Amino acid sequence: MTYETRMAWQNRLLLVPALVLLGCFILIPAVTAIYLSFTNDALSGYAASHPQLVGLKNYLRLFSDQGFWNSLIVTLAFVFGSSIVGQFVFGLAAALALRRPIALRPLFNAAILLPNAVPEVVAGFIWISMLAGGRYSTLSRIVGLIGVAPQNWLESAPLLMIIVVNTWRGIAFAMILMTSGLSAVPAEVYEAARMDGATARQIFWHITLPLLRPTIFLYMLVSTAGTIAIFGLIYTLTRGGPGGATEIIGIYIYNQSFVAYQLGYGSAVAVIMLAVSVALGAVYVRVLKVRV
Amino acid sequence: MTVLRAGVGLIACAAAAAVLISCSGSGTGSRAGADSAASTPTIRIAEHRQPRIDALNKAIPKIEKQLGVVIEVIEYPAPEKDYLSKLLTELGAGNAPDLFTANFDSDVPDMVSAGYLAPMTAEVKAWDGYPQLFDVAKKLSTSADGQIYALDSMLLVQQLYFRRDLLDKAGISTAQPASWKDLLDRAREIKAKTGKYGLLLPAGISWGPGAFNEGFILFAPGSKTPQIVNRDGTLNLNGQGVRDIFRLYKSLIDEELMPVNPLLGPEPWVIPKYVMFPAGDLMATTCGTWCYIYDWGKDSKNPVPDVTKNVGTWAVPGMDGGLSVSISGSNIWAVNAKSAHVDLTKKVLLALCSVEATVAYAGLVGNIPARRDAADNKDFQALTELVPVLRDVDKGTFERSTPGFSVVSEGVARATEALLRKQTDAAGAQAILVKYVKDLLGDNAVK
16 A cells, blocks of 8 residues: 555545534435425324325425415525625624724724624524514614604514624624635735725725635625524524514424424425525535635 | 554544443443332423423422322423424424323324324223313313323313403493304494404414414304314315304404404514503403413413403304303323333323312413312312302313314414415415315315
C-alpha cells in the first residue's frame, strides 16, 4: 500500500464517526419520512396499527389542498421578508456601521447579538407581551403616544409581525457573516478607489457589494434554509393563526402530523418541502455561479 | 504517522468508552432488575393541567396504601390537543405511561383501533362501583364491540350559559329559547339592544376537538341528524341535519352575533370565555358545569360575582323544538396495552373511579362524577353548583362514537374554520367535512 493510499484510507476513517451520526440522525429519518409519505400511517385509528401503502395519494391530495398552498405562500413571504430583506439589510448595515471607530462599539455589538442568545420560545413570549393584549400591549402603548389606535398586532398584521420578530432575531447572524466578509476585502482596494476619487456610494456599489457576493450568497443559502425550518418562534407567537395567516410550512407539517394525526400526509408535505429547499439551494449555488 | 496514531487513538478511546458504558449499563440494568423485583411496583400516570394534577395528587396516597404501589404522576402539556398529541406519539412509540386519560369519548374508538388500550370488561363489570355508574356512563364506556377499553369516571354536562343579570338589565327575555330560530332571534336582540355578542359556539382549527365536542355535537340531537353514527358504524355526514348545524354557525358569524377574530388565534377560548363573558361583552355561550367552578366561579382568575345567580343555563333547543342537555365522558381512564403491570394498573384505574377520587376532580375541575353514590358524599354536597346537575344526569342525551370520530372532530374544526374565515357557506362547510373524512377514512366510511 502506497503512502498516498494509506493516507486516503486514514482520512476516510476519520470521517466514519461523522458519517455514522449523519446516517443515524439525518439519512435514516429522511428515508423513513419518504417511505411514510407513501403510506396512510397515523398517530391514532386503525392506520396507526396497520399502516398501508397508498401510492401517490398523499401527494395528489396535497396538490389540491388549499391549506398547503397557503402555507407555501406564507413561507415564501416570511423567508423573503425576514431573511432575504430584513435580516440581510439590517445585518449588512450593522456590519458596515460597526466597522467605523465609534464610541461604545462593544455595547452595540452586544445589543445586536443579544436576541440570538435568547431561546426561541423565550423570544416568542417576550414578543407576545409586546404585541398581544390590545391596549395593554407594549407596542400599543408606544404607538398610542402618537395617536395610533391600540390593536392586537398579532391579529391585525400577523405576517408582518412575525417577519419583524424574525428579523430582530436574525440580524446578529447576518452581521457576523457580513463582518467576516468585509474583513476579507483588502484595504488597498478601498485606498486605490479613494485615490481615484470614488465617492462612498460608488465604493459601496462597485467594490464592497461585488466583493461581498460570495459571503452574501452563502448567507442567503444558510439563512433561507434556516428560516424555512423555523418552528418554535412562530408556534409560540401564533401557532400558525389567525386563520392560517402565519402557518409557515414547519407549522403546517406539525399540524398535519401531530394535530390531525396524519403522519403519512405530514411526511408528504415534509418531502415536498425538502425538495423546495434543495431547489432553492441549487438556485443560489448554480444559477448565480457562486462556489460555496 | 501522527495523524494515523491520532485516528487510531480516537477510535480506541471511543471503543473503550463504548465498552465501559455498555458494561456499566448492563450492571446497572441487572441491579435495577434485582431491585425492582424486590421493591414496590411503580405505576406511571399521565395527567395534565394543574387542577387535574392537584385532584390526582389528592387521591394518590390512599390508593398507594390500599394497593401497595408507588404512583408516579407525569405532567403533560396543558392544552388538550398538545396533551393528546404527546400521549399518542408515546403510545405509538411504545413508551407511554401505564395509565392515562382520553379527553373526549370521540378520542377513544380510534385509540382502541390503534391497539393502544388494554381491554378491561371483566374487571370493570366485577368492580363494586359498576352498579353505581350512571347508565349513560356505562353506555359511553362501552365500545361498538361490546368491550370496555376506557372508563368514563366523570361526565361533561354541557348546555348554554347566559348572563342573566345583564339580560335582565337590558330588558331581554331570559326564558328558555324553544328552537334555533328563537335562539338566533335572542342573539340578534342582544346585539341590537346592547351591541354585545349574543352567542358563542366553539369553532375553528385552533379550538381543536372543542369545535366538535363543545360546539357542533351539542346541536346534533336537535337536528335532523340526531346521531351521526349509522347502525352499521358508518358516518352520516351528508345528512340535512349536519348542513343545518353549519347554517346556524354561518348565521351567527355572518351577522356578527359571535366573536370571530379571537377564535382564529392561538388558545381561542381565552378571550371569549375568560375575558369577554365575565366583562359582559359576550352574553351567552356553550359550556359545561366546569364554567361554574373554573371559568367564572371560585377557581377563576376573572370570576363572575355570585355566578350561579348571575349566570343562568338554557338547555340546547332543537332546530324545530325539543330540548337537550349534552352528556359526554371526561377523565376517561384507560390502561396502556403495553404496560408492564396491566393487571395492577387496572386496579389503580378502578381506585381512581372511587367516590373520593371523582369528588376530588369535581371540586377542582368542575365536572360531574359518573356515579350516583357521589351524591351522598359530604364534600360533593358542598359543591352546590354541581349537586342539581348530578341529580339530572339521567335526563341528558349523548352521541354514539365510532372509530374515525377523531377524524370527524378534525373535519368539523376545518369546516367551521372556513365558516369563520367567510370562505364558504353551510353546504360548502359540509363538503369540506365530508371530503376530509373520505380522504382519510375512505369513501365507504361516509354515507
